[in-house]
Amino acid sequence: xxxxxxxxxxxxxxxxxxxxxxxxxxxxxxxxxxxxxxxxxxxxxxxxxxxxxxxxxxxxxxxxxxxxxxxxxxxxxxxxxxxxxxxxxxxxxxxxxxxxxxxxxxxxxxxxxxxxxxxxxxxxxxxxxxxxxxxxxxxxxxxxxxxxxxxxxxxxxxxxxxxxxxxxxxxxxxxxxxxxxxxxxxxxxxxxxxxxxxxxxxxxxxxxxxxxxxxxxxxxxxxxxxxxxxxxxxxxxxxxxxxxxxxxxxxxxxxxxxxxxxxxxxxxxxxxxxxxxxxxxxxxxxxxxxxxxxxxxxxxxxxxxxxxxxxxxxxxxxxxxxxxxxxxxxxxxxxxxxxxxxxxxxxxxxxxxxxxxxxxxxxxxxxxxxxxxxxxxxxxxxxxxxxxxxxxxxxxxxxxxxxxxxxxxxxxxxxxxxxxxxxxxxxxxxxxxxxxxxxxxxxxxxxx
Amino acid sequence: xxxxxxxxxxxxxxxxxxxxxxxxxxxxxxxxxxxxxxxxxxxxxxxxxxxxxxxxxxxxxxxxxxxxxxxxxxxxxxxxxxxxxxxxxxxxxxxxxxxxxxxxxxxxxxxxxxxxxxxxxxxxxxxxxxxxxxxxxxxxxxxxxxxxxxxxxxxxxxxxxxxxxxxxxxxxxxxxxxxxxxxxxxxxxxxxxxxxxxxxxxxxxxxxxxxxxxxxxxxxxxxxxxxxxxxxxxxxxxxxxxxxxxxxxxxxxxxxxxxxxxxxxxxxxxxxxxxxxxxxxxxxxxxxxxxxxxxxxxxxxxxxxxxxxxxxxxxxxxxxxxxxxxxxxxxxxxxxxxxxxxxxxxxxxxxxxxxxxxxxxxxxxxxxxxxxxxxxxxxxxxxxxxxxxxxxxxxxxxxxxxxxxxxxxxxxxxxxxxxxxxxxxxxxxxxxxxxxxxxxxxxxxxxxxxxxxxxxxxxxxxxxxxxxxxxxxxxxxxxxxxxxxxxxxxxxxxxxxxxxxxxxxxxxxxxxxxxxxxxxxxxxxx
Numbered sequence: 001x002x003x004x005x006x007x008x009x010x011x012x013x014x015x016x017x018x019x020x021x022x023x024x025x026x027x028x029x030x031x032x033x034x035x036x037x038x039x040x041x042x043x044x045x046x047x048x049x050x051x052x053x054x055x056x057x058x059x060x061x062x063x064x065x066x067x068x069x070x071x072x073x074x075x076x077x078x079x080x081x082x083x084x085x086x087x088x089x090x091x092x093x094x095x096x097x098x099x100x101x102x103x104x105x106x107x108x109x110x111x112x113x114x115x116x117x118x119x120x121x122x123x124x125x126x127x128x129x130x131x132x133x134x135x136x137x138x139x140x141x142x143x144x145x146x147x148x149x150x151x152x153x154x155x156x157x158x159x160x161x162x163x164x165x166x167x168x169x170x171x172x173x174x175x176x177x178x179x180x181x182x183x184x185x186x187x188x189x190x191x192x193x194x195x196x197x198x199x200x201x202x203x204x205x206x207x208x209x210x211x212x213x214x215x216x217x218x219x220x221x222x223x224x225x226x227x228x229x230x231x232x233x234x235x236x237x238x239x240x241x242x243x244x245x246x247x248x249x250x251x252x253x254x255x256x257x258x259x260x261x262x263x264x265x266x267x268x269x270x271x272x273x274x275x276x277x278x279x280x281x282x283x284x285x286x287x288x289x290x291x292x293x294x295x296x297x298x299x300x301x302x303x304x305x306x307x308x309x310x311x312x313x314x315x316x317x318x319x320x321x322x323x324x325x326x327x328x329x330x331x332x333x334x335x336x337x338x339x340x341x342x343x344x345x346x347x348x349x350x351x352x353x354x355x356x357x358x359x360x361x362x363x364x365x366x367x368x369x370x371x372x373x374x375x376x377x378x379x380x381x382x383x384x385x386x387x388x389x390x391x392x393x394x395x396x397x398x399x400x401x402x403x404x405x406x407x408x409x410x411x412x413x414x415x416x417x418x419x420x421x422x423x424x425x426x427x428x429x430x431x432x433x434x435x436x437x438x439x440x441x442x443x444x445x446x447x448x
Numbered sequence: 449x450x451x452x453x454x455x456x457x458x459x460x461x462x463x464x465x466x467x468x469x470x471x472x473x474x475x476x477x478x479x480x481x482x483x484x485x486x487x488x489x490x491x492x493x494x495x496x497x498x499x500x501x502x503x504x505x506x507x508x509x510x511x512x513x514x515x516x517x518x519x520x521x522x523x524x525x526x527x528x529x530x531x532x533x534x535x536x537x538x539x540x541x542x543x544x545x546x547x548x549x550x551x552x553x554x555x556x557x558x559x560x561x562x563x564x565x566x567x568x569x570x571x572x573x574x575x576x577x578x579x580x581x582x583x584x585x586x587x588x589x590x591x592x593x594x595x596x597x598x599x600x601x602x603x604x605x606x607x608x609x610x611x612x613x614x615x616x617x618x619x620x621x622x623x624x625x626x627x628x629x630x631x632x633x634x635x636x637x638x639x640x641x642x643x644x645x646x647x648x649x650x651x652x653x654x655x656x657x658x659x660x661x662x663x664x665x666x667x668x669x670x671x672x673x674x675x676x677x678x679x680x681x682x683x684x685x686x687x688x689x690x691x692x693x694x695x696x697x698x699x700x701x702x703x704x705x706x707x708x709x710x711x712x713x714x715x716x717x718x719x720x721x722x723x724x725x726x727x728x729x730x731x732x733x734x735x736x737x738x739x740x741x742x743x744x745x746x747x748x749x750x751x752x753x754x755x756x757x758x759x760x761x762x763x764x765x766x767x768x769x770x771x772x773x774x775x776x777x778x779x780x781x782x783x784x785x786x787x788x789x790x791x792x793x794x795x796x797x798x799x800x801x802x803x804x805x806x807x808x809x810x811x812x813x814x815x816x817x818x819x820x821x822x823x824x825x826x827x828x829x830x831x832x833x834x835x836x837x838x839x840x841x842x843x844x845x846x847x848x849x850x851x852x853x854x855x856x857x858x859x860x861x862x863x864x865x866x867x868x869x870x871x872x873x874x875x876x877x878x879x880x881x882x883x884x885x886x887x888x889x890x891x892x893x894x895x896x897x898x899x900x901x902x903x904x905x906x907x908x909x910x911x912x913x914x915x916x917x918x919x920x921x922x923x924x925x926x927x928x929x930x931x932x933x934x935x936x937x938x939x940x941x942x943x944x945x946x947x948x949x950x951x952x953x954x955x956x957x958x959x960x961x962x963x964x965x966x967x968x969x970x971x972x973x974x
Contacts, residue, residue, distance in 0.1 A: 011899070022958070043900035050600040051937075056901045059914055061794060164599040197593060295898050300963040307967065317964030324896050324940040329595030329680075331941050333896070382941030385894025385961055410893055410944050412935050414682040445952050 003027040004309060005087065005097035007077050011295055012276025013103035014038045015302025016309075017070050023310035028069065031087070031095065033076035035127050037062060041105075042295055044130045045157045049164040054130075080251040082269045099309060102248070102259055102267075102274040103302070106241035106293050109150075113237075115211030120219035121235040124158045133161070136234045140167045145232040147171075147222050149208045150239030151178050153325050156191075158236045159200050160328050170201040170230055172208060174239075184340050184363045186352040187379060191327050194359055198328050211235055241293050243278040256280045258291045263315040265305045273309075275301035285318060287337050294323060320392040321375070322385060330359050335388035336375025338365040348374060351398065351429065353422045355380075362422065366398035373398045381418065382410035387444065399434055402426050406439040449586040456582025463575030468619070470572060470640075471626065471633040475559030476510040482555050490551070494539045497527035505552070513553055517632045520552055521545030549632035550655065562639045569640045573662075577669060584673045594680035596937050598906070606860070607786050613860035621857035628848040631655045648704035657704075663779065664696050670782035677785075683932045683945075687771060691778035699775045711741045717773050720753045721812040722874035724847060727819050728839060757874075758881045764947055765888025766878035767930020776867060779856065780908065781931060784864025788933065791863035791910035798910070801870050801927065808846055809876040815842050846871065865908040869927055879926030887947040888930065889954075890923035892916060894961035896942045903934035903943060917942050920960040924953060 004020055006013040009032035017028050043057040065072050075089035080100065087095040108123025110116045122132050137143035146162050148155050151173030159169045175181060178195060180188040195202045207225040214220040221231045243258035254260040254268040258280030265273045274280075276298035281290040292298075300318050307314040324333045339348060349368040354361035360380035366373050373396050376388065387408040391401055401408075405419045419436045427433055483506050487498060500523040510516040524545045531539040541548070561568050591597045606612040626633050634655035638645075641661050645653035653661075671692045678684035698717045707713050712734050720726040726749050735742035760768045770777045791797075815838050822828060822835040829835065855867025868875050882888060890913070897920070903913035909927045913934045916923045923943075935943040959971045 019958070040899040040901060042898040043902070046900065046902065049598075050603040051598040052901055052905050053602055056905045059899045059901065059918060194593075296895055296962060299895075299960070303959045303963055303971075304967060307970075312970075314964075314967055317967070319962050319964055322895065322962055324898075326939040329593050331939065333941055382893070382944070385896055389894065389961055410891075410941060412681065412683045412932060412944060413946065414686050416682070441948050445949055 001025065001027045002098045003029065003096065004099050004101065005095060006030045006101040006103055007087070008032060008103035008105055008276070008278075009035065009038045009072070010041060010103060010105050010276060010298065011038075012105075012298035012302045013101060015299045016101055016103065016275060016306050017302075018068070019303055019306030020309055021068050021070060023306060026310075027071070029071040029073055029095070029097075031073045031075055031077055031089070033074065033090070036072065036074055037065070039127065041125070044124070044127070045161050047130060048133060048161045054127075076247075078247055080248060080253065080272070082252060082272060085271070098271065100272045101305065101309075102245075102253075102272065102278060103276045103298075104244045104247075104278045105298075106277040107244040108154075108237050109240045109242050110237060111239065113149075113208050113211060115213060115219065115222075116237065118211055118213050118219045118235075119217055120233055121211055121237060123237045124154055124161075125241065133158075133234070133236075137162060137165070137167055139165055143167050143233040145170065145230070146234040146236060147230055147232045148236040148238055149222075150237065151175060152238060152240060153179075154241075155236070155238035156195070156327055158238055159195070160198070162234075162236075163198055163200060167234075168199075168201070170203060170232070171195065172206045172224065173202065173204050174207055176205045178202070178204075180340055181342055182340055183377070184338060184350055184352065186354060187361060187363055187377060188340070190354065190359055190361055190379065191330070194328055194330055241277065243280065243291065245278050256290075263317070264308055264313060265301060265316050273305055275305050281316075285316070286321075288318065288321065296323065320389050322389070327379075330379050331382065332377065332379050333383055334375065334377045335383065335385065336365070336373070336392050338363055338375040338377045351402075351426055353418075353425050355418065355421075360418065364398060364401060371397040371399060373401045376401070384408045384410045384444070399432065403434050403437050404443070406436060407444050409439070449590050453583050453586050453590075456579045456584075456586075458579070459575050460579025460583060463572055463577075463579055466568075467572040467576065467637075470561060470568070470636045472512050472514055474512060474557060474561045474636050474639075476513070476516045476553055476556045477508065477558050478505050478552060478556035480506055483552075486551065486555060490541075490543065492541060494527045494531060494541050496530050496539075497523055497541060500527065501552075509558075513549070513632050513635060516553060516556075517546070517549040517630075520549040520632075524548055546630055546632050550635055553632050553635040554638060554652070554654075557635060557639055561636050565639050565642055569643075572637075572640055573665060577665060580669045581672065584669070584676065587673070587676045588679075591676065596939075597677055598902075598937065601786075601789060607789070609790065609861060613787075616860045617857060620859065621853055624848075624853040624857050627655060627659055628852060634658055645704070648701070649707040651707065660700050663775070664700050667692055667695050667778055667782045670785070674782055674785060678936065681932075681936050684936065687932065688781065690772045691774070691781055694773045695775050695778045698773075706741075712738045712745060714745050715775075716745075716748065716752075718775070719757055719769070719874055720749060721809065721816065721877065722774070722776070722872055723749070724812055724815070724842060724873070725839075727816050727823070729819065729823050732823060757878065758885075761878050761881040761888075762886050763888075765886055765928070765930050765945075766875070766882045767888070767928070767932075767945070769878060770868060770875060770929035771931045776851070776855065776872065777865075777929060780859075780864040780868060784856075784859050784908070787859045787864045788908035789863070789905050790861060791865060791869065791908055793904050793907070793910050793912045801910070804870045805872065805876045805879075805927075808850070808871050809873040811842060811846065812873040815839060863908055863910070865910075865929070868929060869909050875927070875929075882928070883924060883926035885950075886924075887950060887953070888924075889946065889948070890916075890928065890934065891944045891946055891948075892920050892922055893940075893942045893944065895920055895963070896940050898940055900939060902937040902939065906933050906937045908933070913943070920955075920957040922953060922955050 004026050006017055009030045013030055017030055020028055037058050039057040046052045047054050077087050078090050079088040085097055108125050120136055123129055145168045147170045148158050149172050159171050162169050177188040178191045209223045209225050211219050212221045219235050221229050223229050245259055258278050259267055259274035261267055261274050261279045265275055267274055277293040284290045301316055304314050304316045320336055322335045347367050348365050350363050350365055352363045363377045365375045402423050423434055423436050504519055528540050601607045637658045638653040638655055641653045641658055645657045671688050674688045694717055699715050703713045703715055725731055735746045771781055818830050818835045818838055821830055850871045851867050858866050897917040899914055899918045901914050907913050909929055911925050930945055932945050957972050959968045
């Protein structure tokens with residue numbers, strides 16, 4: 001029986017394992033040094049905030065793995081020997097494989113800041129990081145202030161976590177507005193406001209210079225490039241992530257920033273594959289980056305690779321881009337591509353609508369000549385994935401999207417609707433006279 | 449704000465403490481004429497009992513029910529024993545000792561509590577309400593911006609099965625035990641609400657009136673908490689208003705007013721088989737003897753169960769009843785909301801659930817079948833089994849212990865829908881309709897799920913919502929009561945409760961939306 005070994009029990013590795021099991025009878029082993037069982041990394045924040053217990057982040061009950069004959073090995077892989085098709089674990093144990101899937105995910109970026117390895121300095125990625133933040137910042141008496149470096153999705157989550165225990169937070173962001181490398185200005189501005197509403201001390205265009213230690217080797221303050229010194233007990237490093245592949249350095253597997261893979265998710269070595277955060281495409285697919293450190297793409301790569309491994313070779317071929325996040329109280333969804341002003345192309349034009357009082361807004365991107373709809377960002381309004389996916393496939397124009405927006409609304413029943421308001425702004429800036437079409441179940445469920 | 453909250457807590461606890469000690473306080477003195485009236489009303493023929501009470505109770509002062517109750521129950525037991533021994537079956541008293549103690553206590557209450565009903569109401573209910581509101585209202589400011597407010601749920605003793613939760617558990621279980629099995633200790637509570645009862649039905653309050661009134665008060669106060677906690681969520685606001693309305697108007701006010709109008713006491717929204725004694729002989733007789741309104745209720749009760757309930761479930765899912773109308777659901781969604789996370793999501797629990805709830809439904813149907821058979825044939829037994837004893841077993845095990853003591857008493861430990869999930873026969877019936885013939889579903893939003901587990905954690909019915917959401921599969925489970933909290937707590941906008949065409953309602957998927965189209969079709973088609 002062919003033995004498939006998967007390094008990493010995150011969403012990518014576990015999805016691959018589940019689908020291989022569905023398609024075949026192969027022997028499957030998952031190796032992880034992080035936890036005994038798969039858990040949802042994206043939910044770690046809720047454990048610290050007291051919304052859930054750690055066990056709630058585990059999507060499958062513990063009996064699931066045995067029942068599905070997925071063997072779990074707790075161990076840290078130090079060496080991959082592809083000649084002998086063997087892994088060596090930290091304690092010297094060896095594990096033979098027929099096919100190997102590398103799904104080791106990421107680790108937090110450290111950019112060589114002085115003091116970055118002090119006690120009290122940490123990222124927020126792994127279960128170990130969760131344990132660490134619980135120890136470092138159990139309450140506001142032990143942690144009088146935390147400083148977070150890096151204005152991305154993990155940074156704002158860490159800020160929200162600490163604020164849930166009333167710990168004062170200073171948030172250093174390199175850009176002049178939160179996440180504006182990704183978000184268009186209007187949205188980024190709104191999130192800036194919302195961060196401040198949550199009593200987070202947001203410092204834009206500010207960089208970390210040094211983390212200062214106390215006599216016990218613990219962080220006690222940081223200095224910024226604006227000459228400021230901020231006393232703190234915890235420093236959160238959340239300036240992005242890098243593939244977690246140090247153990248592969250001398251393995252002969254071709255590496256860039258991540259493990260280099262082709263569209264079949266194969267590495268340069270036969271029978272070795274890489275998926276998820278740690279995989280790097282030779283060239284980005286469409287508008288995507290070569291490395292996609294996103295939950296959904298990890299899952300898709302797992303789904304795809306399982307087919308290949310089970311004798312039906314499939315290229316990784318993700319459909320229309322989508323993503324989601326939550327900024328404190330504001331939900332964010334995106335479908336298709338909406339680029340920030342900093343990187344968008346000349347052809348891409350935006351229509352932005354923001355609610356007069358509430359923190360709700362949308363930005364729709366379209367081609368300025370053809371009016372082809374390119375994508376939408378929504379904040380505080382939920383949208384139906386299927387509808388936007390269909391519109392993107394059908395290459396609808398922006399007028400169509402605006403008229404049929406009610407079909408796409410996914411807010412809970414009885415929620416206020418903003419389509420009328422949105423379209424009247426659209427009409428006024430675009431000099432059109434469109435009107436909102438009534439929601440139609442028939443359209444929603446028609447499989448075009 | 450914090451200070452107001454803490455002060456509110458202290459005031460609430462004073463009210464609660466007073467309420468808790470009231471049952472054992474008070475003076476009872478039974479005079480001869482009152483006792484004679486009781487003998488007449490209850491048609492008591494036991495000379496032994498009458499003599500014993502005349503000797504030991506009448507004209508004496510009793511300090512608290514703890515001394516009165518044993519005197520009466522032992523007198524009644526002794527009298528019945530003697531009559532049974534002498535085969536004087538006509539003299540046996542079939543009222544239980546505790547009910548007799550409650551009756552005599554109610555008629556003979558004197559002293560502080562019985563004479564200061566208004567003041568005592570204020571010191572119990574009044575302080576409880578004021579304190580609770582002072583504790584809850586500051587949250588408008590303290591909870592900050594609109595949004596999901598579950599911070600610290602698993603850090604707090606009250607909501608994480610800590611010592612406070614266990615105290616609440618003990619209190620609730622004791623309360624239900626008193627209500628069902630020691631009603632004489634509820635007599636002093638009835639005095640507190642006598643004025644309210646008299647203004648509604650014209651009669652003094654019984655212990656079930658206390659329960660009904662308290663139910664409304666607790667739901668109202670905890671509804672305020674719901675309004676504040678979910679103030680961003682219109683679905684929750686509307687739904688809370690609806691359950692509150694049906695509890696206060698349909699379950700509480702209308703039946704009391706009907707009594708005043710010489711009509712049968714009836715809750716128009718309480719559908720059989722949840723209303724398990726609807727077809728009991730005494731109820732059918734009462735309805736048939738009540739003229740036009742009785743007949744109307746009889747027809748309504750049958751139509752409600754056979755037509756209205758399933759048709760509404762077809763259009764809206766069982767939520768229209770379970771989390772919009774039902775009293776049990778109403779309490780669960782208000783008082784029980786802080787405990788919703790305790791329902792077990794294991795596959796094992798789901799198996800237990802299916803056996804238990806369908807077992808209870810079967811029990812209710814068989815019992816009702818026997819009841820109707822006995823009613824029409826006028827025979828008390830079927831195949832040697834006494835209909836009466838089957839009814840009594842159901843009333844005790846299901847009606848009192850399962851629905852009351854366990855259903856509500858276990859809120860802080862097993863979550864707020866223990867009864868609805870494992871026991872309610874109506875829910876089982878609605879569940880069949882919802883699962884097999886309904887337009888209701890919880891739609892999963894394509895591939896957006898991140899498996900975080902908030903939905904499963906906060907599902908009061910113990911549905912592993914995430915198991916479906918992460919597969920891109922709609923949720924069409926018979927047990928879903930449509931409370932809408934999974935959708936509310938989802939951080940990524942993945943879940944939406946909706947009624948739509950039946951086609952495509954169930955959509956099994958393995959590969960989720962967003963991956964290459966070929967692959968999706970390949971895997972999902974087989």
